[in-house]
Amino acid sequence: MLERATNQPPVNPNVNVKEERPDSMWRETWKVFRKNKLALIGAAIVLFFILLAIFAGVLAPQGINDQNLGIRLRPPSGKYWFGTDDFGRDIFSRILYGARISLRVGFLSVLGSIIAGTFLGIIAGFYGKILDTVISRIFDILLAFPSILLAIAIVVILGPSLNNALIAIATVNVPNFGRIVRSKVLTLKQEEYIMAARSIGMKDSRILFHHILPNSLAPIIVQGTLSIATAILDAAALGFLGMGAQAPHPEWGRMLSDSREYIQDAPWTVIFPGLAIMLTVLGFNLLGDGLRDALDPKMKN
Template sequence: MGQATVNVTPPNVQAEKVSGPWRDAWKAFRKNKTAMLGLCIILFFVLIALLAPFIAPYGYKEQELVNRLKPPSAAHWFGTDDLGRDLFTRILYGARISLWVGFFSVIGSIVVGTFLGVLAGFYGKWIDMLISRMFDILLAFPSILLAIAIVAILGPSLQNALYAIAIVNIPTYGRLVRAKVLSLKSEEYITAARAIGMKNSRILLTHILPNSLTPIIVQGTLGIATAIIEAAALGFLGLGAQPPDPEWGKMLSDSRQFIQKAPWTVIFPGLSIMLTVLGFNLMGDGLRDVLDPRMKN
């Protein structure tokens, strides 16, 4: 007779679920209520930006001078501006501009700053001194004043405002990456990689950059909020988006003379900026709590 196979695995032992650092981070992030609130706010504005052509009841350039400065109503949910344009429609399209500037200016800052920070931290010597002094020079100027100077040289436009915001934020990411690379260089696994003859380029791509992502992600999320504020400031000064583009900062600038007569023309663009920045700040704080080992118990 054949012998029956005996299952030696205890019945109360279950197979371990597949886990990893990013999966664990997402689980911890979901437990942070304020971070999830921030994520929901961001997703809301991203959604209305994507669906603006389908949601907007009017064209953002459409003028009805007979309906100038009308208060919120069933026909115009957020009221109208001094040219009779529907504010609700312009807020929807303004989300596209603000998020576009925020995301792409931060991406540009991260790419250039990470490249320079890796060079400075990994190779050191005169390269480190040259790049670090360049960062110091950029950081010596207040960011908004430097952005104003760059846009004044390039010319007022939304694209030039994006370039200016990206340039002034490069040192933030560059110094952050440089500090991280300097700490990673002394790790034993980097020494072992060099001992077995691994090339510097491979060490950078397989060991240094992957282990430098955490602070970049956190700072990048917070940096989008800063970029949106800077874009609004440039727009308010007339150096960002130009008419008739519905940029929130420009909308505030155009409406400041109607604050007492038509306060809704200022309230709704201001609330949009505040809520968007709040969302990125809340999510950024949540990511820092989850990804930064110093914040864990």
């Protein structure tokens, strides 16, 4: 046995031995995500509308506010793909530019909600005691109101406009992110590596930004994707009620409101803005469901 062991070829220290490394979280997430066909369809829909919004200036055949009463309420045709509205404006061009407005409201309002909700949720979960009680009660009060009614109340106070609608939608969604982050922080701060970091004297700010926050990103991303769909719906609802985007902005909800008198005589004025809202919300919902399945370990198993 000793002789066989002695006859083993020597190990060359200059030879690089490749070790198999486990996939990173994001690579593993992508592997799971791409197997979900509905999630890929949702991502394709979202990407499609984002591209429409970016290249609206190139794709739009007409100006969004070019009026021609001689062609008002024209049905869809080769020249006017989605027909014209009651002012003779090209509906297809207005829907393209409306994608910019709806997506901007969706992304910016959710970004504001994420920043405010994450900040409050981390403070409440990490420091606890009085801060946790006060912040949690604020969340409970905001969640006690139906989201659209609370958004309407905020817009009434601030005044009807697109920017105020964005602020209202962001405010309504803050408790959703705050409660998710708070519950995640309460779990993470009991982990051994957090207790070890505290025992060696690591500052709270370093613990929060280098350990707590990175490990809380998965639920934030999922909730953020789903909240964009809700924000677009809320923006359309506020626009329909005259509390969001004001004329002549081509916001989809506002377009529905302006065309409700022509549902029977010119149904295309309502159908195409409604389809745009439906498809965009559907895309973000499918994408959010796919991300939830890919990022949640329980769903993976």
